[in-house]
Amino acid sequence: xxxxxxxxxxxxxxxxxxxxxxxxxxxxxxxxxxxxxxxxxxxxxxxxxxxxxxxxxxxxxx
Numbered sequence: 001x002x003x004x005x006x007x008x009x010x011x012x013x014x015x016x017x018x019x020x021x022x023x024x025x026x027x028x029x030x031x032x033x034x035x036x037x038x039x040x041x042x043x044x045x046x047x048x049x050x051x052x053x054x055x056x057x058x059x060x061x062x
Contacts (some may be wrong), residue, residue: 035043049057
């Protein structure tokens with residue numbers, strides 16, 4: 001089997017600029033995913049604390 005010719009590298013200004021920036025500044029930090037609606041709902045308490053619960057927690061803290 002004969003090997004195929006390597007493909008010519010086409011100059012891309014965008015890739016050149018990005019490579020230059022990475023060389024000077026370093027690679028960008030990894031991104032953090034935005035929380036989804038489900039994550040927001042799970043993080044929020046389902047019911048508000050009642051006055052009795054708040055008073056009981058206050059007694060335990062003292």
